Amino acid sequence: MTDPFITLRDICRHFQVGDETVHALDHVSLDIHAGDYISVMGPSGSGKSTLLNALGLLDQTNAGSYRLEGRELTTLPEEQRAQVRREKIGFIFQSFHLIPRLSAADNVALPLVLTGMPAAVRKTKVQQALAGLGLQDRADHRPAQLSGGQQQRVAIARATIMQAPLLLADEPTGNLDSHSSAEVIRILEALNAQGITLIVVTHDTDIGKRARRQVRMVDGKVVADEH
Amino acid sequence: MKPQDTLHFSYQALRAYPGRTALILLAMCIGVAAIILLTSLGEGARLYVIGQFQGLGSNLLIVLPGRSETTGGAPPLIGTTPRDLTLDDALALQRSPAIKEVAPIILGAAPVAYESREREVTIMGSTPSLLSARQLELASGQSLPDSNPRVATAVCLLGETVWKELFANRNALGEWVRIGGSRFRVIGVLAGKGQSLGSDMSDMVVIPVASARNLFNAPSLFRIIVTAESQGQLAQATQDIERITRQRHDGENDITIIAQDSLIGTFDNILSALTWALGGIAAISLLVAGILIMNVMLVAVSQRKAEIGLLKALGAPTAQVLRLFLTEATLLASAGGAIGLLLGLGGVLLLNQAVPDFSAQPPLWALIAAVVITFLTGLLFGSIPARQAARLDPVAALSGR
Numbered sequence: 255m256t257d258p259f260i261t262l263r264d265i266c267r268h269f270q271v272g273d274e275t276v277h278a279l280d281h282v283s284l285d286i287h288a289g290d291y292i293s294v295m296g297p298s299g300s301g302k303s304t305l306l307n308a309l310g311l312l313d314q315t316n317a318g319s320y321r322l323e324g325r326e327l328t329t330l331p332e333e334q335r336a337q338v339r340r341e342k343i344g345f346i347f348q349s350f351h352l353i354p355r356l357s358a359a360d361n362v363a364l365p366l367v368l369t370g371m372p373a374a375v376r377k378t379k380v381q382q383a384l385a386g387l388g389l390q391d392r393a394d395h396r397p398a399q400l401s402g403g404q405q406q407r408v409a410i411a412r413a414t415i416m417q418a419p420l421l422l423a424d425e426p427t428g429n430l431d432s433h434s435s436a437e438v439i440r441i442l443e444a445l446n447a448q449g450i451t452l453i454v455v456t457h458d459t460d461i462g463k464r465a466r467r468q469v470r471m472v473d474g475k476v477v478a479d480e481h
Numbered sequence: 482m483k484p485q486d487t488l489h490f491s492y493q494a495l496r497a498y499p500g501r502t503a504l505i506l507l508a509m510c511i512g513v514a515a516i517i518l519l520t521s522l523g524e525g526a527r528l529y530v531i532g533q534f535q536g537l538g539s540n541l542l543i544v545l546p547g548r549s550e551t552t553g554g555a556p557p558l559i560g561t562t563p564r565d566l567t568l569d570d571a572l573a574l575q576r577s578p579a580i581k582e583v584a585p586i587i588l589g590a591a592p593v594a595y596e597s598r599e600r601e602v603t604i605m606g607s608t609p610s611l612l613s614a615r616q617l618e619l620a621s622g623q624s625l626p627d628s629n630p631r632v633a634t635a636v637c638l639l640g641e642t643v644w645k646e647l648f649a650n651r652n653a654l655g656e657w658v659r660i661g662g663s664r665f666r667v668i669g670v671l672a673g674k675g676q677s678l679g680s681d682m683s684d685m686v687v688i689p690v691a692s693a694r695n696l697f698n699a700p701s702l703f704r705i706i707v708t709a710e711s712q713g714q715l716a717q718a719t720q721d722i723e724r725i726t727r728q729r730h731d732g733e734n735d736i737t738i739i740a741q742d743s744l745i746g747t748f749d750n751i752l753s754a755l756t757w758a759l760g761g762i763a764a765i766s767l768l769v770a771g772i773l774i775m776n777v778m779l780v781a782v783s784q785r786k787a788e789i790g791l792l793k794a795l796g797a798p799t800a801q802v803l804r805l806f807l808t809e810a811t812l813l814a815s816a817g818g819a820i821g822l823l824l825g826l827g828g829v830l831l832l833n834q835a836v837p838d839f840s841a842q843p844p845l846w847a848l849i850a851a852v853v854i855t856f857l858t859g860l861l862f863g864s865i866p867a868r869q870a871a872r873l874d875p876v877a878a879l880s881g882r
């Protein structure tokens with residue numbers, strides 16, 4: 255058997271709120287293989303977002319080991335964490351997090367701009383990505399001129415433009431109607447079919463059940479892990 | 482991230498918040514314009530005063546009656562009331578080999594009339610030496626007679642303005658004008674010299690000193706202008722004036738001698754200090770602008786926390802976030818500095834046109850300082866919030882914490 259794409263061992267994350275310590279992640283251990291499709295569910299406050307932020311290197315952890323492609327990430331300095339985020343991880347947020355003053359195309363191009371790719375090369379890549387998501391007519395629109403579903407598709411284009419192997423989505427349909435939700439899920443599953451490792455946090459059991467592997471969290475612990 | 486992309490990104494960010502950008506630009510360009518305007522004023526004042534003194538001619542000493550202690554001291558005791566300076570006192574000074582010319586001066590005002598026209602002007606009684614000592618030139622005619630200064634002759638020289646007013650540009654030489662109650666023949670017209678130490682030399686009539694003594698019925702001199710043989714003889718001349726006058730005044734040292742050079746030096750120092758002080762005040766205003774910039778940038782950083790979090794989530798290194806914000810600060814500083822420079826120089830130009838006698842110009846050091854301070858404040862006060870932004874954890878920033 256090949257080494258897992260991701261191994262989490264006894265990851266802990268706690269927050270000090272007043273004199274109380276909240277254990278948002280309490281010794282979480284998971285093996286995730288390349289090409290997996292995982293949903294994370296659980297009650298509110300169970301640590302789903304905290305887990306995804308730890309996987310996306312958006313947040314620190316307090317203890318445990320996180321290895322991605324065999325490389326230990328918890329001890330990396332910030333510069334190299336930024337590089338891993340840039341090259342290995344795409345992140346999709348519930349509230350899209352597009353930059354309001356930039357056009358859809360410029361939002362999608364942002365990760366490429368950060369790597370220093372020349373503008374001409376960027377342009378064709380962005381056009382292809384937008385076209386792939388049915389947004390070719392919306393390239394010059396600002397986020398405020400787009401529907402929620404369209405904004406989330408722009409965000410997906412941005413998260414995948416670097417062709418990172420890992421795609422993390424924290425309630426990607428939380429702000430969308432059922433039609434747009436279905437559309438977004440269809441796109442994410444298509445990406446997974448092409449080989450990307452997909453982890454989706456969701457409250458929607460219908461969506462959660464679609465994943466090949468379903469992780470359930472309660473009080474910072476993984477209580478069920480169904481393959 | 483490529484430099485042109487960084488620049489473009491920062492430029493777009495500045496355009497996205499026009500109110501904030503305009504506020505910072507305003508603060509910057511007021512600061513820079515203030516430095517340029519204030520130092521120009523100071524420098525202009527300095528040049529103006531020095532020009533006035535140099536209009537007097539160099540090698541010049543001015544002898545005034547009365548002892549003025551510049552270092553303070555008790556008021557004069559009874560019985561030491563200074564003697565007046567007389568024409569004889571002045572003529573006695575010519576004995577000193579260090580002294581080239583002596584021009585005794587009596588000053589008064591009287592109506593001057595020609596035909597039906599009349600004008601109240603300053604009358605200066607002196608000798609021909611006055612013209613060379615004060616570097617006055619004749620536009621036409623001849624100077625005062627070089628004869629015995631104790632003898633009154635009824636001749637006069639007209640200042641340019643007086644001539645124009647009374648004669649309406651017609652020939653005045655040989656004509657008789659009435660000054661006070663006496664008739665004087667015009668023998669010369671002075672070339673326009675304009676202002677010299679506050680007295681308008683062109684709105685003036687010069688007559689022999691003895692005639693002025695008669696006209697105003699006053700035996701005492703207003704002052705004596707003395708020129709030394711050379712700049713190096715100024716000290717010797719000063720000593721001689723004191724010695725000769727003391728002899729004539731029963732051993733009392735009751736005159737004041739002002740050397741033009743030391744005056745210039747003093748004024749130069751004072752006014753240079755003034756220029757620096759004005760520059761300093763203006764620099765403080767730029768510093769205040771810098772603090773305003775920092776405040777606005779801090780607000781910008783908290784407004785844009787989510788954006789910073791996003792950039793970091795997308796893998797922007799800390800240094801890149803820092804660079805983006807510093808680029809914004811630099812763009813603001815260059816634009817604000819450039820506009821301020823134009824505003825300041827434009828203001829100086831306007832000022833010079835509005836006040837023709839005054840030629841304000843910004844000293845080079847002020848221009849350089851204004852530009853340097855603008856960039857320093859921009860970078861310094863821009864980098865503090867930028868640092869704060871770059872240190873944020875992506876989750877914390879994304880959730881606006």
Ligand SMILES: Nc1ncnc2c1ncn2[C@@H]1O[C@H](COP(=O)(O)OP(=O)(O)OP(=O)(O)O)[C@@H](O)[C@H]1O
Nearest residue numbers: 269270271276278297298299300301302303304305
């Ligand atoms: N920055 C923080 N400071 C303090 N407590 C925090 C912080 N972030 C998360 N927590 C706490 O950690 C726990 C897990 O939070 P998390 O956001 O992961 O929950 P979640 O499962 O995503 O909930 P939801 O379904 O509501 O999004 C919660 O109790 C929360 O209050």
Ligand SMILES: [Mg+2]
Nearest residue numbers: 302303304424
């Ligand atoms: Mg959550």
